[in-house]
Amino acid sequence: MKFLSSLRLTVICLTFLMALVFFTTLAQVNVGVLEAKRQYFSGFFVWKSVFGVTIPVFPSGIVIGWVLFVNLIAAHFTRFKWGVDKVGIWLIHSGLIVLLIGSACTYYLADETQMVLPEGQSATYSESQQRLEVALIKEVGDTHQVISIPYEVLKLNKPLSVPQAGIVVIPRVMYANSQLLTLPPDGTIAGLMGIARQLQVREIDVFKKDNFRNISSVYLEVLDDHRPKGVYLLSNGIEVSQALALESGNWWISLRAFRDYNPYVMTLKDFRHDVYPGTQIPKNFSSQVVVTDSKTGQSFESIIYMNHPLRHQGKTYYQASFSDNSTTSILQVVHNPSWIFPYLASVLMGVGLIVQFGLHIVKARRKKS
Amino acid sequence: MAVNFISLSQRIKDKDPQGFLISYLQLVVAGKPLTLPTSDVYDTTKSAWETILYGVPGGYSSLFLIQLSNIWLKIVKAIPESSHPEFARRVLTYLETHNLSELAIPASEKPKPKGKTHHKGRPVIDHLDDHQLEQKIQTPTAHPTLNSALASPQASAYDSVHTGTLDFSKESDNDIQLNQALHAEDVDAFLMSVLTKSLYQIKPNIPMSSVMDIIYYQWRDILMTEFNQVPSERFLKLLSKRWFNLMTQNGLPNSRDKIKALIYIVQKGGGISQQMAGKSMQKKRSWWQLFMKALTGCFIVSLGLTSGCREKISTYTIPKEPLVTDVSVMASFKAPTGQEALPFKWTVPKNWVALAAQSSFDRARFSVSVGTDTVTIAITSIAGGPPDLLNNLNRWRGQLKMSPATQADLNSSLKSIQLGDFPIYWVSLSNGTEGFEIAILKHHDENWFFKVSGPHAAVRQVAPQLRTLISTMTHQHSEASE
Numbered sequence: 032m033k034f035l036s037s038l039r040l041t042v043i044c045l046t047f048l049m050a051l052v053f054f055t056t057l058a059q060v061n062v063g064v065l066e067a068k069r070q071y072f073s074g075f076f077v078w079k080s081v082f083g084v085t086i087p088v089f090p091s092g093i094v095i096g097w098v099l100f101v102n103l104i105a106a107h108f109t110r111f112k113w114g115v116d117k118v119g120i121w122l123i124h125s126g127l128i129v130l131l132i133g134s135a136c137t138y139y140l141a142d143e144t145q146m147v148l149p150e151g152q153s154a155t156y157s158e159s160q161q162r163l164e165v166a167l168i169k170e171v172g173d174t175h176q177v178i179s180i181p182y183e184v185l186k187l188n189k190p191l192s193v194p195q196a197g198i199v200v201i202p203r204v205m206y207a208n209s210q211l212l213t214l215p216p217d218g219t220i221a222g223l224m225g226i227a228r229q230l231q232v233r234e235i236d237v238f239k240k241d242n243f244r245n246i247s248s249v250y251l252e253v254l255d256d257h258r259p260k261g262v263y264l265l266s267n268g269i270e271v272s273q274a275l276a277l278e279s280g281n282w283w284i285s286l287r288a289f290r291d292y293n294p295y296v297m298t299l300k301d302f303r304h305d306v307y308p309g310t311q312i313p314k315n316f317s318s319q320v321v322v323t324d325s326k327t328g329q330s331f332e333s334i335i336y337m338n339h340p341l342r343h344q345g346k347t348y349y350q351a352s353f354s355d356n357s358t359t360s361i362l363q364v365v366h367n368p369s370w371i372f373p374y375l376a377s378v379l380m381g382v383g384l385i386v387q388f389g390l391h392i393v394k395a396r397r398k399k400s
Numbered sequence: 401m402a403v404n405f406i407s408l409s410q411r412i413k414d415k416d417p418q419g420f421l422i423s424y425l426q427l428v429v430a431g432k433p434l435t436l437p438t439s440d441v442y443d444t445t446k447s448a449w450e451t452i453l454y455g456v457p458g459g460y461s462s463l464f465l466i467q468l469s470n471i472w473l474k475i476v477k478a479i480p481e482s483s484h485p486e487f488a489r490r491v492l493t494y495l496e497t498h499n500l501s502e503l504a505i506p507a508s509e510k511p512k513p514k515g516k517t518h519h520k521g522r523p524v525i526d527h528l529d530d531h532q533l534e535q536k537i538q539t540p541t542a543h544p545t546l547n548s549a550l551a552s553p554q555a556s557a558y559d560s561v562h563t564g565t566l567d568f569s570k571e572s573d574n575d576i577q578l579n580q581a582l583h584a585e586d587v588d589a590f591l592m593s594v595l596t597k598s599l600y601q602i603k604p605n606i607p608m609s610s611v612m613d614i615i616y617y618q619w620r621d622i623l624m625t626e627f628n629q630v631p632s633e634r635f636l637k638l639l640s641k642r643w644f645n646l647m648t649q650n651g652l653p654n655s656r657d658k659i660k661a662l663i664y665i666v667q668k669g670g671g672i673s674q675q676m677a678g679k680s681m682q683k684k685r686s687w688w689q690l691f692m693k694a695l696t697g698c699f700i701v702s703l704g705l706t707s708g709c710r711e712k713i714s715t716y717t718i719p720k721e722p723l724v725t726d727v728s729v730m731a732s733f734k735a736p737t738g739q740e741a742l743p744f745k746w747t748v749p750k751n752w753v754a755l756a757a758q759s760s761f762d763r764a765r766f767s768v769s770v771g772t773d774t775v776t777i778a779i780t781s782i783a784g785g786p787p788d789l790l791n792n793l794n795r796w797r798g799q800l801k802m803s804p805a806t807q808a809d810l811n812s813s814l815k816s817i818q819l820g821d822f823p824i825y826w827v828s829l830s831n832g833t834e835g836f837e838i839a840i841l842k843h844h845d846e847n848w849f850f851k852v853s854g855p856h857a858a859v860r861q862v863a864p865q866l867r868t869l870i871s872t873m874t875h876q877h878s879e880a881s882e
Contacts, residue, residue: 033612033613036612037612037613038611038613039613109612110611110612110648111648112645112648112649114648114649155718155719155721168723170720171717173719173720174717174718174719174720175717175718175719175720175721176715176716176717177715177716177717177718178713178714178715179713179714179715179716180713181712181713184713193713195713195715210755210756210767211755211756212753212755212767213753213754214753238758238759243758243759244757244758244759245758246756246758266756268755268756268757269756270724271724271725271726272723272724272725273725274725283723283725292716292718311786311845325719353783354783356743356844356845356846357783357845
């Protein structure tokens with residue numbers, strides 16, 4: 032307990048954190064931001080291969096963050112005593128605790144997706160750049176019933192029950208990154224169905240840089256009420272949804288970027304890519320959008336540009352990119368339920384510092400007088 | 401006795417502060433360049449006399465310094481300030497006509513105090529400190545506990561100290577008490593003795609910190625060096641905890657007033673007595689253990705949640721939306737962003753195999769087999785101004801592990817040619833084993849790159865096919881207008 036609340040532990044954690052941020056910054060040059068973040072901040076340890084053996088070399092960012100949090104809490108209750116002259120310190124430390132809680136909440140709860148909007152078109156969903164889903168879609172009247180199976184839950188040769196569709200799926204071959212070749216299959220996998228009969232899959236090295244997309248592919252065996260329905264090739268490089276006739280009805284199956292649907296429709300009225308006169312240097316990127324509530328039909332207009340995101344129903348839309356000769360806008364959609372924490376922490380720490388310094392000034396003046 | 405510095409040393413040795421002052425003032429009146437403290441603040445006066453005594457041969461006791469300072473303060477308050485020799489003369493007269501020996505009686509020779517109001521038996525030091533205490537009471541400090549100790553109505557801190565179980569006027573008694581407290585591991589009794597002892601020291605040897613770790617190690621050092629005791633871990637912990645509580649509640653004992661107030665607080669049991677400290681620690685520990693267990697649990701659960709919370713099969717209903725269900729191979733390949741159409745139309749050589757896009761810059765991707773080798777053709781576009789040819793050339797040379805090119809190299813390796821409707825730049829690069837054939841095309845505000853990569857010989861064979869593809873290229877919109 033003594034060590035847990037000690038200042039020594041705080042210093043150790045802060046030093047570790049500094050080193051971790053430094054090495055993550057270096058790493059992202061080679062593997063990109065997301066991969067560097069995954070390697071250095073997720074799990075319990077940072078793993079490195081030393082002479083062919085993968086060993087933990089450093090505690091991960093999330094572990095250090097937690098230790099720092101526990102240390103701060105322990106110190107807060109064992110060291111600090113309540114007193115009028117300590118109000119400032121209490122506020123500063125409370126702010127720090129709130130900041131750490133906010134960071135943890137962001138880490139666990141926040142999600143980032145992208146919405147691609149060509150001018151004049153609408154979208155009801157945004158797509159994840161990292162996560163994939165196996166989508167099973169069934170037509171029900173004027174609607175689509177969607178079953179979303181996160182790609183991460185698929186494990187090689189492990190049956191996964193999907194009771195919503197009354198099937199069991201078994202991934203037979205999985206590729207983290209692949210090339211799809213327009214060649215007939217080589218016959219190594221039996222019972223191929225759908226587009227698998229027209230393509231070959233070649234495994235290639237996984238891209239770790241941010242602007243390269245991995246083409247994940249999986250040969251998925253489907254059992255409908257324990258009866259084999261065949262092996263389907265699903266890949267996020269294939270746009271097509273393949274037909275799947277089951278006892279529970281006719282479904283479409285595909286592997287695609289994870290979709291986050293909204294209860295409103297966003298329409299891009301105009302995208303502007305202004306440049307400084309006589310140059311190609313960008314001056315302004317902005318998206319004029321109309322948001323229409325799907326239930327009430329009420330709508331409002333907003334312009335999204337640099338440092339001026341649109342916040343709506345817990346999501347924040349930032350101007351992120353564009354394509355197609357500046358006719359398509361790409362918006363970054365951030366869903367972070369803990370967005371208020373950093374603001375709250377800043378206010379607490381700011382007030383704490385003012386109070387603490389104020390008290391010192393008052394004391395010093397009293398002493399002088 | 402002739403008045404000189406030797407006589408001053410003798411006065412110190414005789415423990416005669418009044419005699420010392422008389423001798424010293426005689427030197428001042430005789431014209432010696434000596435200083436005289438003029439402040440009526442105790443600490444300043446004491447500090448000034450400390451500096452003066454430092455220049456006198458032989459040592460001096462802290463008690464002598466305190467007594468000297470006390471007498472001087474009395475004099476300074478009694479005699480109005482005037483010019484230096486005149487002031488010295490007047491003080492000298494005052495000293496010669498007044499007997500201040502009562503103030504100079506060493507503490508150990510005084511009768512024991514009896515009862516709360518027995519002021520005669522106080523050590524000299526405390527006589528004037530009462531005045532300071534009064535001042536403190538009139539100007540409350542920021543520490544409520546300390547302040548209440550200083551301003552205690554039923555008895556002053558001083559009185560409380562003197563009515564306690566310890567007789568602080570006898571240092572030897574105090575040492576005995578201190579050793580007994582150490583032996584019995586009685587934290588409060590030990591602190592009482594140490595704090596009392598500190599009152600008579602110029603630099604009290606007590607931890608001046610409110611950080612638990614520092615307190616712990618400082619107490620350990622003090623006990624080992626000052627008292628030649630190797631304390632038990634339990635006693636050391638209890639002592640540190642008690643001191644920590646006292647420091648956090650009352651602030652550091654950086655003045656005599658605060659030390660005295662601390663003695664009062666410890667004597668009154670303000671806060672935690674030894675037994676109470678043990679109980680409270682035990683109670684606190686169990687509460688802490690529970691709290692820390694809960695936090696650790698949160699940590700483990702949250703780590704599990706990291707991977708677990710997003711791994712659930714979910715079902716939802718959406719308005720019907722168009723689905724691509726054409727299973728013909730080319731239709732099934734996803735466009736790079738899934739949205740846009742290509743601004744060009746081209747004829748793909750028959751032996752080229754279409755591949756899925758691998759980055760957001762990819763507009764099309766193919767592979768072609770040449771013997772046992774495979775060559776990749778990537779068509780990418782990047783928005784921006786005119787292409788930075790030298791930087792791009794060096795990027796490609798870097799990919800082939802070739803040394804960077806200069807502007808002269810660029811001019812020699814870059815060919816400007818017309819293929820069909822389009823003026824393009826053509827670059828050929830090879831490191832002997834691997835090679836690139838690259839066509840660069842500027843179209844509106846986008847730069848298009850057609851890159852053939854693979855084994856050098858195979859790339860050379862595929863290059864003419866790329867030229868053919870570019871030659872067949874037409875604008876999509878021009879066809880539409882036709």
